[in-house]
Every structure is written in structure tokens, then in C-alpha cells.
Amino acid sequence: MIARGSLSAPSRLFSACVLAAAALAGCKDKQEPPPAPPAPPKVEKPAEPIVTLDQATAALLALPEVKEWSRDIEKRSHGKAHGAIIEDDPKPRTLNGRQYWQLSFVENRADRVLRRESFLVAQTGNxxxxxxxxxxTVMSLDDxxxxxxKIRLKSAD
Incomplete structure (x- = not known):
């Protein structure tokens, strides 16, 4: 051990600074800032369910207009012709980044098939x-x- 009087004032000051720095360094390890809160989990929008070809066909058969056409075809033909939904092309059609089933409502007769209307049914959504x-062109179902x-009103005149 060194006698108290043997160190000069600047040496004592230097030693005190070194001890203070060491003490602060030890405290620094103990006083870390709290960790940032975890980021909230990303809430991903659930994917829309895929509409199968059978579901798309069923959706068209459920339309009131298609039901009416089918009844009319059966009635006029005395049961010899029927309304039906057929797939125009197995390859989906893409419009505005969405995939659609290509289906048509037809009058199915023994000697021929007459297309009544062509529809596109989205493979996701409704x-x-x-x-x-x-x-x-294509138009919405509502349009x-x-x-x-309007055609029905004109033909009624």
C-alpha cells in the first residue's frame, strides 16, 4: 500500500477519477433502459375462400332470372328442352387482377344448344x-x- 503523503495532488485526483469512472461503469450496466415493447403482431386479412366451379354454377342457378328462364324453357318445350349452366372455358378469365369462372346459361335441346347469356363468376368473393x-364488355349483375x-318494359308495350 502506498502511504497517503507519497501521492501528489494530481495523482490523487487521477486515481479518484479512475475509481469514479469504474463505479459509474458498474452502475451503467445495472441501469439499462427498458427494452422497447414488442411490435404488435401483424393482423393479416384472412384470405377469401375459393369459389369452386360447382359453387359458381350453383350461384348462377340461384339467380331469379335463371330460374325464370329455366321454367319458361321447360314450359314452352313441354319438358323436351332444359335450361343449363355450362363452362365456356376451363381456363379462368382474368379481369382487373381477379380470376373468374367463364360460364353460360343455355337452352339445351335435343338437336342444339342455344346460349342465352354468358357470366363471369369470381373465384374469390361473390x-x-x-x-x-x-x-x-362486361357489366355488373346490377347493371x-x-x-x-328495361327490355321487359319495352316488350310489354
Whole structure:
């Protein structure tokens, strides 16, 4: 051990600083800031269920217009012709990044099949579009229904 009087004032000051620094370094390890709270888990939107071809066909057969057409075909043909939904193309059609089943309602007769209307049924969700063959466009089911209603009113005159 070194005698108290043997260290000079600057040496004592230096030694005190070293001891203080060591003490603060020991305290620094004990006083770490609390860890940041964990990020909230990402809530991913659940994927929409895939609509199968059978489900798409059933959705079209459930439309009131299709039911009416089927009854009318049966009645006019005395049961010899039937309404049916057929797949136009097994390859899905892509519109605005969405995939659609390509289906048509037809009058199925013994000697021929007559297409009545072509539909696109979304493979996810419940979107149904109707193809407008004259203008080579598609329209929403609601827009198509408004047009069908106008035609019925005109033909009633």
C-alpha cells in the first residue's frame, strides 16, 4: 500500500477519477433502459375462400332470372328442352387482377344448344359479371338487371 503523503495532488485526483469512472461503469450496466415493447403482431386479412366451379354454377342457378328462364324453357318445350349452366372455358378469365369462372346459361335441346347469356363468376368473393357480347364488355349483375328490366318494359308495350 502506498502511504497517503507519497501521492501528489494530481495523482490523487487521477486515481479518484479512475475509481469514479469504474463505479459509474458498474452502475451503467445495472441501469439499462427498458427494452422497447414488442411490435404488435401483424393482423393479416384472412384470405377469401375459393369459389369452386360447382359453387359458381350453383350461384348462377340461384339467380331469379335463371330460374325464370329455366321454367319458361321447360314450359314452352313441354319438358323436351332444359335450361343449363355450362363452362365456356376451363381456363379462368382474368379481369382487373381477379380470376373468374367463364360460364353460360343455355337452352339445351335435343338437336342444339342455344346460349342465352354468358357470366363471369369470381373465384374469390361473390362477384358475378355479365358479358355484353354486342359491345365486347362486361357489366355488373346490377347493371345487367336494370337493362333486362328495361327490355321487359319495352316488350310489354
Amino acid at each position: 362477384d358475378i359479371l355479365v358479358e355484353d357480347a354486342e359491345n365486347d 345487367w338487371r336494370r337493362g333486362v328490366h
